[in-house]
Amino acid sequence: RKEVEQDPGPFNVPEGATVAFNCTYSNSASQSFFWYRQDCRKEPKLLMSVYSSGNEDGRFTAQLNRASQYISLLIRDSKLSDSATYLCVVLYTGGFKTIFGAGTRLFVKA
Amino acid sequence: NAGVTQTPKFRILKIGQSMTLQCTQDMNHNYMYWYRQDPGMGLKLIYYSVGAGITDKGEVPNGYNVSRSTTEDFPLRLELAAPSQTSVYFCASSKTVGDTQYFGPGTRLTVL
Numbered sequence A: 001r002k003e004v005e006q007d008p009g010p011f012n013v014p015e016g017a018t019v020a021f022n023c024t025y026s027n028s029a030s031q032s033f034f035w036y037r038q039d040c041r042k043e044p045k046l047l048m049s050v051y052s053s054g055n056e057d058g059r060f061t062a063q064l065n066r067a068s069q070y071i072s073l074l075i076r077d078s079k080l081s082d083s084a085t086y087l088c089v090v091l092y093t094g095g096f097k098t099i100f101g102a103g104t105r106l107f108v109k110a
Numbered sequence B: 001n002a003g004v005t006q007t008p009k010f011r012i013l014k015i016g017q018s019m020t021l022q023c024t025q026d027m028n029h030n031y032m033y034w035y036r037q038d039p040g041m042g043l044k045l046i047y048y049s050v051g052a053g054i055t056d057k058g059e060v061p062n063g064y065n066v067s068r069s070t071t072e073d074f075p076l077r078l079e080l081a082a083p084s085q086t087s088v089y090f091c092a093s094s095k096t097v098g099d100t101q102y103f104g105p106g107t108r109l110t111v112l
Helices: none
Strands: A004-006 A011-014 A019-025 A030-038 A045-050 A055-057 A060-065 A070-075 A084-092 A097-100 A104-109 B004-007 B010-013 B019-025 B031-037 B043-051 B054-057 B064-066 B076-078 B087-094 B107-111
Touching: A004 A084, A011 A019, A019 A084, A019 A104, A030 A060, A030 A070, A045 A055, A045 A060, A070 A084, A097 B043, B004 B087, B019 B031, B019 B087, B019 B107, B043 B064
Parallel strands: A011 A104, B010 B107
Antiparallel strands: A004 A019, A019 A070, A030 A045, A030 A084, A055 A060, A060 A070, A084 A097, A084 A104, B004 B019, B019 B076, B031 B043, B031 B087, B043 B054, B064 B076, B087 B107
């Protein structure tokens, strides 16, 4: 079992739609969680950190469920520019270990 | 600020050749990282550094070496290139271990 798992997609949604991605992690010693965005053939860039209480940044909402060991990303009112791959990232305590998920591809269509 | 810069952008190597991938950051970050990303896969940590003179292995260090003589530079050395090292290599830096990682634009390496 992979340490961080994501549905690879692709998710094909129309503009204006709401779409949600989940990411599961296997190690309960996980400390920090992030969502990164990666455009085609580009470097990853931080989209948002994920806090225990959940957090929102404009159209994006991130949630953490430690009991079930997953994090989620909700995108409301999707834009064409949201088309990208979304990477789930988990940082573990007790050592220097950052694990990237393989990513979920999103295509937003006009 | 340039952020994190990497050179070269592209490179084709023959099996057995060696090369150095360059990485420089101008944000005065202590932490620097090298990742590789294979198609359809997540980034895998090759090596990391917590400051000048200090480096350590990540998840997939075999076939690579690093050095960190200055805060700004963190070169990655490939010795005896193999086809399995065909990948996209990203360098990143962060202020602290749990902080945002800023990535360079990547080096696309093909070993034939």
